[in-house]
Amino acid sequence: MDPQTEGHTGLGDWTPEALGAGRVLPVVSAPEAVLSRDGAEVDPIADETVRLAADLVATMRVSPGCVGLAAPQVGVGARVFAVDVTGHAKAVTVHGTFVLCNARVVEASRWKVGRExxxxxxxxxxxxxxxxxxxVEGALPGSGQVVRLTTDGFEARALQHEIDHCAGLLFLDRVAGAHAIYQRKVYL
Known part of the structure; x- marks a missing residue:
């Protein structure tokens, strides 16, 4: 970790607006190969990373019920994802909209089963x-500043889900077995 950011526990003054306007990209579905490959680490200050981060935020914002979106889900094999659990009924801790590059779990505890x-x-x-x-530790797109984010509950679940996407894993790879998979209910 960079000594200047060591001990940093939040997102500081970072905002998604700093990325500029993004494009809405199509979301790929399993069994698309990019979803099962380990994503490449990125340079968080590179122009293409900043554009990708903006695209992830734009795509997430127009997708009803979406609380996170990773680069592999838009067909890009990279370790970049966006999260925003604001307004979700299950969210207690909320850091707003943020994007992390090359994120990794530093500490994990209090394991619980939940529907995803x-x-x-x-x-x-x-x-x-x-x-x-x-x-979780990760770099902010644009500045490259390494941040350490402490969270819990639903936001913690969302972060782990997106980090898994960046590592080529779907939630289906984490279920205990076929008995823990359900047909999604469609509400009209």
């Missing part, structure tokens, strides 16, 4: 055991 869905697996949901207390 995914835009890239549109017809199914599943019960997945995840840490409900989490510390």
């Amino acid at each position: 869905g995914c835009m890239s697996v549109p017809d199914l949901t599943g019960d997945v055991k995840r840490a409900s207390r989490l510390v």
Whole structure:
């Protein structure tokens, strides 16, 4: 970790607006190969990373119910994702909209099973055991500043889900078995 950011525990003054306007990209579905490959680390200050970050935020914002979106879900094999659990009924800790590059879990505890869905697996949901207390480190696009984010509950689950996407894993890879997979309910 960069000594200047060591001990940093939040997102500071970063805002998604700093990325500029993004394009809305199509979301790919399983079994698209990019979803099962380990994503490449990125240079967080490179122009293409900043553009990708803006595109992820734009695509997430127009997708109803979406609380996170990773680069592999838009066909890009890179370790970049956006999260925003603002307004979600299950969210207690909320850091707003943010994008992290090359994120990794530093600490994980208080494991709980919870139901997950995914835009890239549109017809199914599943019960997945995840840490409900989490510390993650990652770089902010544009500045490259390394941040340490401490969270819990639903936001922690969303972060782990997106980090998994960047590593080529779907929530289906984390369920205990076929008994923990469900047909998604469609509400009209």
